[in-house]
Amino acid sequence: MWLFMCLCVGMLVLPNNGEVYTAMTDIGRLLTTEGEMIRAVENYIIAQESKLEKLRRDVYEMERVHDEAARSPEAFLGNPINTFLLVKRLTVDWTDLQNIMTDDSMGKAMLNNLTSMADFLHWPDEEDLNGVAVALMRLQDTYNLDTSQLARGHIYGKRQAYRELTAADCFELGRQSYNGGDHYHTMLWMNEALKRQEMESNKTVDHADILEYLAFSTYMQGNVRQALKLTNELLVERPNHQRAQGNKVYYEETLQAQLAKKRGEDGATMDEEAVEKGYTVTENAEVASDWQRERRAYERLCRGEGSVPNSISKKLDCFYKHGPSDFLRISPVKTEVVHIDPTVSIYYDILSDKEIAVIKELATPMFKRATVQNYKTGELETASYRISKSSWLKHGDHKVVAGVNHRIESITGLTMDTAEELQVANYGIGGHYEPHFDYARREEKDAFKSLGTGNRIATFLFYMSDVEAGGATVFPYINLSLWPKKGAAAFWYNLHPSGEGDTLTRHAACPVLVGTKWVSNKWIHERGQEFRRPCTLDYNTL
Missing domain, CATH: 1.20.5 (Single alpha-helices involved in coiled-coils or other helix-helix interfaces)
Structure with missing residues (x-):
């Protein structure tokens, strides 16, 4: 043309x-x-x-998916594959459509009209696309999800995505991993893209583009010979690819140097075979660090593979909690003790659906990205290990909030006068909060200085939604997993009676695999609890 x-x-x-x-x-x-x-x-x-025919096909597909999603948005977006595809449609795919539509004045006018609606339309950007891609990698790792199964839309035997991923979709996941320096996942998804591209009759991505990313990430993972092989394949398709030409020379020199060095050290040995295959040889495996051990325990519990030992489980109990307060006299609370030392209790049916709806409605307009406290500066900041949005509700914001505070005081026997406001949180795709303490450790001297109410003595955590898969609250050092149950709440003390932090209360919010997760929590502080939970005379006594 x-x-x-x-x-x-x-x-x-x-x-x-x-x-x-x-x-x-x-x-x-x-x-x-x-x-x-x-x-x-x-x-x-x-x-x-x-x-125009391409636009017609694309819009028809979008309408079909949009109608399906509109029937049950929460259920549709509860599948992380569906969420990724939605964000990709509104970023990468939308950019392609804009390029087509800007060819004539009518298309430009329509695009300008969309731009003028920016005040109430929410457009995702490259950061959002990267965020959902990273979330999928997090889910993949935490729940041991197979790449091919994910690409087929299968999530842990749960709800299936509305369609399988194309080669271009897999390529985009690999590209986002590559941009973040994650060459392990780049290899997984580029290899999947390669397989799917070969099976596609209408190619959604160029074969050579996949090879370019895959070759370098393979090299970065230590397999130089395979990287050279892939680079040679790339040069067959694109002989003038300058980066590939330079990489080819470098890979060949690297292989020769590795082989020469190995032969010079001890002659041809079994290790030479590994060098021939292009792998970097390490003689001594490193001992797993504390962080790695904690990480393994955390992920195992997230998958539901942990259990409380019999020595503890036989001491556990379920009962109706009575008390002197009006609330407990009228409505004793169904209580389950799920762990002893530290004692962790679950209270059932203490939030109604109506109360939950009110709390969500109050909190949502004020949502901001959840933050963590920098233990050195005391400043609040966002972090990749906490992905959610939250807001805070004051006692006087609504009678429901006031009622919730009164209920916590009745159940725990602790005063809410010095507690923090009710924090409400909603987790996004793969939303999580990695292992952490709720209390401030000794080195975190300025953690709650501005409040003037001492340390966080206890945590009261409400579950405001059921979660179809994932999303557990786990305690890696006591082998405990708590699964969200709408209307229930968990309670534990963060501090020993001595005021010393209980390290066994280190806990985490597992990534949400399928569904959505709403929680609210009340962090209760030391001041005002002196006669409600007396401290020990010896600070060193737990």
Whole structure:
């Protein structure tokens, strides 16, 4: 099309000798000109029809998916694959559509109209696309999800995505991992993209583009020989690819150097075979760090693979909690002790659906990205290990909030006068909060200085939604998993009676795998509890 258009434009601007009408021989040549003009316009029409047909197919697919999502938005977006595809449609795919629509004035006018609606339309950006991609990697690692199963839309035997991922979708997940320096997941998703691209009749991504990312990430993972092989395949398709040409020379030199070094040290050995395959050889495996051990325990509990030992479980109990308060006299609370030392209790049916709805409605307009406290500066900041949005509700904001505070005081026997406001949180795709303490440790001297109410003596955590899969609250050092139950709440003391922090209360919020998770919590402080939970005389006594 562009060739004919250029020819046509060229004809229009070429020098004209004029006076064509003065001789029939010149007039006869106009038929040739007209023929080329007709062919140029016909090719332009074909190209425009092709673009319109693509737009028609894309919009039809979007409408179909949008209608399905509209029937149950929460259920639809509860599947992380669906969420990723939605964000990708509104970023990468939308950019492609805009490029098509900006070819004419009508398309530009429609795009300008969308831009003018920016005040109430929410457009995701590259950071959002990266965020959902990283969330999928987090879910993949935490729950041992197979890449091919994920690409087919299968989530842990739960709800299936509305469609499988294309090669282009897998490529985008790999590209986002690559941009974040995560070459392990880049390899997983680029290999999946490669398999799917080979099976596609209508290719959604270029084969050479996949090879380019895959080759370098393979090298970064230590497999130099495979990286060289992939680079050679890339150069067959794109012989003039300068980066690939340079990488090829470098990989060859690296392999030769590795092999020469190994032979110089001890001759040809079994390790030479590993070098021949392109892997970096390490002689001594490192001992797993405390962080790694904690991480393994955390992920195992998130998958529901832990259990409380029999020595503890036989001491556990369920009962109705009575008390002197009006609330407990009228409505004893169903209580389950799920762990002893530290004691962790679950209270059931203490929030009604109506109360939950009110709390959500109050909190949502004030949502901001959840923060953590920098233990050195005491400042609040966002962090990759806590992904959620939250807001705070004051006692006087609504009678429901006041009632919740009164209920916590009745159940725990602790005063709420020095407690923090009720924090409400909603977790996004793969939302989580990695292992942490609720209390401030000794080195965190300025943690709650501005409050003037001492340390966080206890935590009262409400579950305001059921979660279809994932989303547990886990305690890695006591092998305990708490699964969200709408209307229930968990309670534990963060401090020993001595005031010393209880390290066994270190806990985490597992990534939400399928569904959505709403919680609210009340952090109760030391001041005012002196006669409600007396401290020991010896600070060193637990």
